[in-house]
Amino acid sequence: MSALVTQALVKRFGGVLATDEVSLKLEASEIHAVIGPNGAGKSTLIGQLAGEIAPDAGRVLLFGRDVTGEPAHRRAALGLARTYQVTQLAREFTALDNVLLAVNARLAHNFRFWRNAHDDVDAVARARAALATVGLEGRAQSTVAELAHGEQRQLEIAMALATEPRLLLLDEPLAGMSQGESVAIVALLQSLKGRYPMLLVEHDMEAVFALADRISVLVYGRIIASDRPGSIRNNAAVRAAYLGESV
Ligand code: ADP
Ligand code: MG
DSSP states (O other), X not given: OXXXXXXXXXXXXXXXXXXXXXXXXXXXXXXXXXXXXXXXXXXXXXXXXXXXXXXXXXXXXXXXXXXXXXXXXXXXXXXXXXXXXXXXXXXXXXXXXXXXXXXXXXXXXXXXXXXXXXGOHHHHHHHHHHHXXXXXXXXXXXXXXXXXXXXXXXXXXXXXXXXXXXXXXXXXXXXXXXXXXXXXXHHHHHHHBTTBOEEEEOSOHHHHHHHOSEEEEEETTEEEEEEOHHHHHTOHHHHHHTTTSOO
């Protein structure tokens, strides 16, 4: 069973067809990258997968289940976690607190009531484990404002992991990073490969080709190619769409 399937997803914003009958599959334990120029509809696609944007037509299946009409928190409860293109962190809070907020936001929608996060030994242990996974164990008590940009992106991944997801949606996890920071995140994503199916939206082609098992190319809301990285690299339509860029 595919982890995630979209069937002919359509989303219009006024006259703009942001996604135009997008059909794709994310297979278990694969990294499926979605690439495309700015404005191609990548974030709109992720929003529809996460349940934050309602499609005008089409379906979304999560682990075989039709979730098209399900709100974001229901999809999160089914194991979908996402990171955002623009950071969503609470800057005055510590790294640990941000992860605890993510854990509790999920649990509050599930089966437990909100309570003082620091009193919940399980939640703290889970949050610390997630920080360690992304290499931020030494930064638990630093506020977000004190973290480097790359560390903030690592923290967002920790927040996603702490919810014990079954699937990750990553919207430009390398955006705004230095070369060194990118290398660290690529290594992190590589280490998570096989543990979580990941849908990865990313502009850094070196990272995409290093990580992805499959690449779909979105141009003006349409998937013009979806294939193994080697085939995408040699695809004439993709090269034409990316003329002047280093695919
Ligand atoms: P990408 O993430 O690939 O850069 P987006 O999904 O952000 O692209 O945007 C796709 C298209 O939809 C763009 O033309 C953008 O201007 C438009 N768009 C995205 N969100 C909205 C919105 N909330 N309202 C109106 N237009 C939008
Ligand atoms: Mg985007």
